[in-house]
Amino acid sequence: MESLPSQHFLSLGRPDAVSGPPPGTVDTTTLAAHDFDVDNRSGFMPPQVPVRRLPSSWELWEVALDEAMAGGLQLGDKPDLSEREVTNAEEWRVRVRSLPVLPITELKNSEVNLRRGHLVLAWVMHYYIQTHSATADVHIPPSITLPLLQICAQLQLPPVLTYADNTFYNWDLKVHQGENEIPRLDNLRCPILFTGTEDEQEFYLASTRIELRGVEALELMRATMDEAFVGDDIALRRITSFLLRLAVVIKDLRELLLGVRKGCNPDVFYNQVRPWLRGLNSSNRKWIFEGLEDDPSLTEPPELSGPSAGQSPLIHALDIFLGVDRFSHAGSNSSPGVAALSFLDRMQLYMARHHRAFLNHLKSNPRPLRDIVLSADNVPLLEAYNNAVVALKEFRDAHMIIITMYIVGPSRRAQPIAAAPAEGATAASEYSGPAPLKGTGGTDVVNFLKGVRDSTAEALIH
Structure with a gap:
């Protein structure tokens, strides 16, 4: 495949966390950046290891997170929680409540540090919330509320853990082999974990x-869009070959998704990892953000979903590029009291704003791929397009397999526990019984994924 033009948006250099951007490239360390923050080597992921620590002015946030992980804080609704574990969590929360409200004025100068600030404070907030009893409303102290919501206003993100926090900015290399080394699939680890388990890391x-394997898919999209502007017979043949290759890439994504089974035990995930990730939409209690009156520019977030695969910009990009989004993104919202957006459209609000801009760029393509296929009267092109759609549908079949293994199965096994007295109940009991099973994003996960999978199949052209 031809290399990218030097000025193409996928070729734009991304900034080094320390030395800044290469000469002559857009500076994405500032909030003035207008590129899509997509790298032709690593896609939506940063090509270099994310910054591991904030500058000293915000060291107190880092220390709070360090103490939470080192202290082995436990879920507040863990069965057989010991008095020592309860005391340990409360002592940590007292220290968090006593933290000063640190200003973020200087933090605004660096997009990289703002992202790190969001990650650290969101993790601290989830520790703070989930170490409480599962039924008690949680008052989030100003030491978290104010800087987190101020950072969110800059990044245009919600104050909650997101897919991007855990996927794009919570990784390091197992072995560092050289400067500016690009991440590889087999050389990754996660430095921040709630449980410290291999299961959580593999999840x-x-x-x-x-996301890393999807880099080739992004390049195929770019090449296809370029050929679409030419539109002659040679271009259609090239687009056909690109679509055949895209189907192969999507099949690889499916295998990587199913590969989670090798390192993540379903019961460990469901009972020990998943409860930490619950957002407000998956909770039966209120999250009360204290201190908002001290900054009139801030507002109470209307809804907060936990990190979800529905927040993956890569999967959204595939939907949009193939024209599947008009089928898969249809449907009503599953969260009461929230503006009527489909779940997948709502999940875009949890993506980095640069990535949302990338998706909007794809949507605004004046020559959509699906329209080209429909109008071309070209059998090989039609078959190649359908192959790619089938591959995406099979990817969603695999997602259903994972949901069955990691949510449906453990939920059923947890039902006998749910019938026990309250002090013996687990977090899993929240989702057992006749109530719909919720994903980490807060949606009725089984019916939602079935609907998206079936809608994807409807995109096939007959």
Whole structure:
């Protein structure tokens, strides 16, 4: 495949976390950046290891996160929680409540540090919330509320853990072999974990590997869009070959998704990892952000979903590029009281704003691929397009397999526990019984994924 033009948006250099951007390239360390933050080597992921620590002015946030991980804080609704574990969590929360409200004025100068600030404070907030009892409303102290919501206003992100936090900015290399080394699928680890288990790490890394493998898909999209502007017979033959290759890449994504089974135990995920990731939409209690009156520019977030695969910009890009989004993104919202957007459209609000801009760029393509296929009267092109759609549908079949293994199965096994007295109940009991099973994004996960999978199949052209 031909190399990218030097000025193409996928060829734009991305900034080094320390030395800044290469000469002559857009500076994405500032909030003035207008590129798509997509790298032709690593896709939506940063090509270099994310910054591991904030500058000293915000060291107190880093220390709070360090103490939470080192202290082995436990879920507040863990069965048989010991008095020592309860005390340990409360002592940590007292220290968090006593933290000063650190200003973010200087933090605004660096997009990289703002992202790190969002990650650290969101993790601290989830520790703070999930170490409480599962039924008690949680008052989030100003030491978290104010800087987190101020950072979110800059990044245009919600104040909650996101897919991007855990997938794009929570990785390091197992072995550092040289400066500016590009991440590889087999050389990744996660430095921040709630449980410290290999299961949790593999759950996050499954998505990270999918995003990395998706780099070729982004290049195929770019090449296809370029050929679409030419539109002659040679261009159609090239687009056909690109689509055949895209189907292969999507099949690889499917295998990487199923590969999570090798390192992540379903019961460990469901009972020990998943509860930490719950957003407000998956909770039966209120999250009360204290201190908002001290900054009139801030507002109470209307809804907060936990990190979800539905927040993957790569999968959204595939939907949009293939024209599947008009089928898969249809449907009503599953969250009461939230503006009527489809779940997948709503999940775009949890993506980095540069990545949302990338998706909007794809949507605004004046020559959509699906329209070209429909109007070309070209059998090989039609078959190649359908092959890619089938591959995407099979990817969603695999997602259903994972949901069955990691949510449906453990939920059923947890039902006998749910019938026990309250002090013996687990977080899993929240989702057992006749109530719909919720994904980490807060949606009725089984019916939602079935609907998206079936809608994807409807995109086939007959």
